[in-house]
Each structure stands twice: as structure tokens, then as C-alpha cells.
Amino acid sequence: MPPTKPMSFGALAVIGAVALALPLGLAWAGGLIGPHRINGGDVTAALEDNGGLHPGYRRAHAKGLCFSGSFEANGNGTALSRASALRAGTYPVIGRFSLAGGNPLAGDGRNVFHAMALRLRTPDGHEWRMAMDHTPIFPVADVASFIALQRATKPDPKTGKPDPAAMKPFLAQHPEVKAFQTYIAAAILPDSFANATYYSISAFRFTDAAGTTRFVRWQFDPEAPLSGLDKKHLDALPRDALFQEMIARTAKGPSRWHLKLVVANPGDVTDKATVAWTGAHRTVDAGVLTLTSVQPEENGACRDLNFDPTILPPGISLSDDPLLGARSKTYSSSFNRRAGEGVHPSAAGQDLAKEKGQ
Amino acid sequence: MSRNPQDFHPLLRLLHWLMALMVLAMMFIGVGMVSTAGPLYPALLALHRPVGIAILVLVLIRLPLRLATGAPPLPEDLAPAQKLVAKASHVLLYASMVGMPLIGWAMLSAGGYPVVVSGLVLPPILPHDLQIYALLRWAHTVIALLFFALVLLHLSAALFHGLIRRDGVLRSMTSGHRRAGRADP
Secondary structure, eight states: OOTTSOOOHHHHHHHHHHHHHHHHHHHHHTTSSSSOOOOHHHHHHHHHHHHOOOTTSOSSSOEEEEEEEEEEEOSGGGGTOOOGGGSSEEEEEEEEEEESSSOTTOOTTSOSOEEEEEEEEOTTSOEEEEEEESSSSOSOSSHHHHHHHHHHTOBOTTTSSBOHHHHHHHHHHOTTHHHHHHHHHHSOOBSSSTTOOEEOOSOEEEEOTTOOEEEEEEEEEESSOOOBOOGGGGGGSOTTHHHHHHHHHHHHOOEEEEEEEEEOOTTOOOSOTTSOOOSOOOEEEEEEEEEEEEEEGGGSTTTTOOOOTTOOOTTEEEOSOHHHHHHHHHHHHHHHHHHTTOOOOOHHHHHHHHHHHO | OOOOTTSOOHHHHHHHHHHHHHHHHHHHHHHHHHTOOSTHHHHHHHHHHHHHHHHHHHHHHHHHHHHHHOOOOOOTTSOHHHHHHHHHHHHHHHHHHHHHHHHHHHHHHHTTOOEEETTEEEOOSSOOOHHHHHHHHHHHHHHHHHHHHHHHHHHHHHHIIIIIIOOSTTGGGTTOOSSTTOOOO
């Protein structure tokens, strides 16, 4: 240090202030200081609390079965979106059937959601990932309510069912759940993954070649006729009944669904997945999904994929539904957790291994 | 161009300040993004990737230029240990600027994600492997925090040179010195 230049207190203060302000700013941006922000970890923690901790598995929809097949687009979808997946052609698909909940060993009868996830890849390298349920609406509209739902529906260890004392105040605070409960009480619970309709849940923005944007929800309508499970005797259903049925069915032949793109009418709600679109809607049949083979998760390609519904090709983008961002972040947190935990056998895989051993 | 040997090449100075803004923004976008499951999450993610790749492209222009044009000598009265810290920290800063975007890209590849940056599809640079993904995801966070600490050190040292020592080191990266060969007045 040259002795001719005196130390300036002001200069030191400036340096100290900068060196302090930046980390404080970063801590604020990272949510360490200031009001609490719901992050992906909060949601995965709520899911782990509800379903128990099962290392190596997805935190939600833990129980699954991989499949592969193809999507044959007929080109009609290009009227709504310039996404290359909707141009006439056949594109490979990897997918996953699953049941709701965080327990990979849960019985098939007790889970509310039957789900189908898809990854559709086109030769231009773009992907369209989807995570769909067999219900057209979701019970809650935002991430805080989803966490509250997980807490309220945590199974009571004694009965295996949600505690009514926790459900009552939750339902009082979340009247939007009523629509879902009404729907689920009346709806048929599909007795196969193959005869269920799968819905996009949220609305998405579709942009056509001319730049016109429309809100769209989509669904995969099965060719197999719908028949339902006996809701009164769900407990009697063998643990992996739905999974075994799908494996046996696929051994006999492929299953098919039609992709229907449903265009929003003026006034349709696009930012709440709790609200159904009712009445007549313009619907475009965009092509056929054909499922040709199934694989247990431990040797299927779907296990190590994150079916994040915000991974979209050009021509399809997010709507203003807050669930989409929340799902993306939560799926990512769940994926990061299980990635570091290693491979674990699935329930269906365990049963198959037992059968082979007999 | 008759450049004063006490200054960095003008293009390096431009790249330095441009990238300083981008790197700092990336750190705030990164921590902001992982801290929320709100509607800002997809928007921040959509910013994080193209800015990261832009930093990679810029540093790949900047590094050869820096190696070709060199750096002005540090003041002679600076202690040898300080000179060593200065040199080492600059090597680490460059390593972070190259490494962070590459780790991000490799991490997405190993996670089986499509690497799409502003509509452009980049090829995967690692095979789809969840164990590698988990390791890189961890490294991306840890190195980001170390990088931030390094940036703080670098910034404090620059201010120390500029405000306290007033030895021309800071000026060599800002407005530059007046004429070739003339010492700091």
C-alpha cells in the first residue's frame, strides 16, 4: 500500500455497502429473506407428507407403467397450431400410465386420478410433453390450495382414509373443490387405462401459421368403450389390477385414442382448471395415438423422463393458468429428488417378477 | 489501433461490462426461479436458458481475444501474494463463465430434456442418465454460489483499486488512460 495515499473512510464504506447489498439482494431474490414464497420443495414436501416418503419414485403419481407407440397426425390440427406434431405424419411416442398419490405400492382401487403422460417428438427435435388426467377438471385452481389439499387428505393411519376433521375446514375454505367432488361422484371410474378419456386439465395457447392465437384444451378419446369399476367394492380390487389388465390387453393388440382439440368459446375460463367448458365447442380431431407395447417402469424409457406439461413445441404455449408454472416447478423438484435416489422397482414390476418366479 | 498498454483492449472492456450485467442478472434469475412455484417460474426459466447460452457465446469470443491481447501489468508495488490471488481469481472467473452454461446444457441433456433456446434446438452433449443429471444439477448450484462469491471478491478488489489505491487498475477496464505511455496523473 503506497503510504502517500490516505485511506478514505467514505471509500471503504462504499465498498462495504456494495459487498453487503449484493448478497442481500440475492438472498431476497432467492426467497431467503422477505415474505415466504411457495416453491417446488414446499409442494413435494406436502406430497411426501401425504403419501409417505418413497425414495426413487415420483412424488405424485408414483405408481406407473411405461408404454410406447406412435401418434399419427392427420394434419387437421394445423388449423389451430403450427406445431410440427400436428402436421400430417407419424411421430414416435413414449408414455406412462399412472395413478394419483405418492405411494408406488398403493392399491389401484383407491386412487382418484388415472393419468396418462406422453412425450411426442418430431423430426425437428421439438417435443410436446403432456401430463393428463381422466378427469376434465382439477380439484384446485392454484398451488397454495393444492398444498392445503395434500395436508387435508392425508390418510389417517387407522382407517387409511382422509380424516373428516381435517377435510371439513379445508372444504369450507375451498368451495371450488365441490365441482370436482360432484363430478367424481357421478363419473364412471374407468376399469382400464385403455378406455379412459385423458384431458389436458389446463388451457393452452395455440398459434396457427397466420399468427392467430386461440385457447385450447385437448383430450384423448379412447376407441375402447368405457366401462367402470364397481365403486362400492374398490377395496376388493387386487393391488395392481389396472396395471395387469393393461399388460394383458396390450399383449393381444394395440390401444388407440383420438386427439381432440377443443377451442375455447368467448367467455370460457382459461386460468382455472377447476372450471369445465360446457356446451358446444369447435372441436378438431387431430389424429390417432396408437399404443403398441408396455414395459414395467424399471426397464421402460418413461421412468427417467419428467413429463413436464410446460415443455411445448413452437405453436403451443402456456395459458394464464397458474397451475402450469406450479406443476412445472413441482415436477422439476420431484425429478431432482428422485434422480439422486436411484432406481427402485415398481409395484407392477414386483408382481411381474413374482409371477415369473412361480 | 494504438492502444495504451495500461488498458484492456476496448472490445474486451465492452464485453466485460456487458457480460458483468448478464452474469449478475443470471444469478438473480437463477435463484429467483428456484425459489418460486408461481407464474414467474416459467418466465424466469425462459430467460435463464437463452441468457446462459448468450454468455457462453460471448465468453468464447472474449477468451481468445483476452489471450491474444493480454492484460495490462498489475502495479509494481502490489504484493506478490495479491498478484497471485488476482491472477488465480481471473482464471476461475473465466472458468465459471465457460463452465456454468456448459454444465446447464449438459445437465439438461443428462436429464432427458430437450435443450431448446429461444426456439432453437441444441443437440444433447451428454447421454440421458439420471445419476449424471443429479450430480450436474448439484454442481450447477454449488458452482453458481462459488461464482457469486468470486464476483463479489472481484468487485470489491476493483473498487479497492479504484477508490483507495487509485492505481489505474480499475480505469484499465473502464474509460482507459489518456495517451499511450503516459502514467496515471
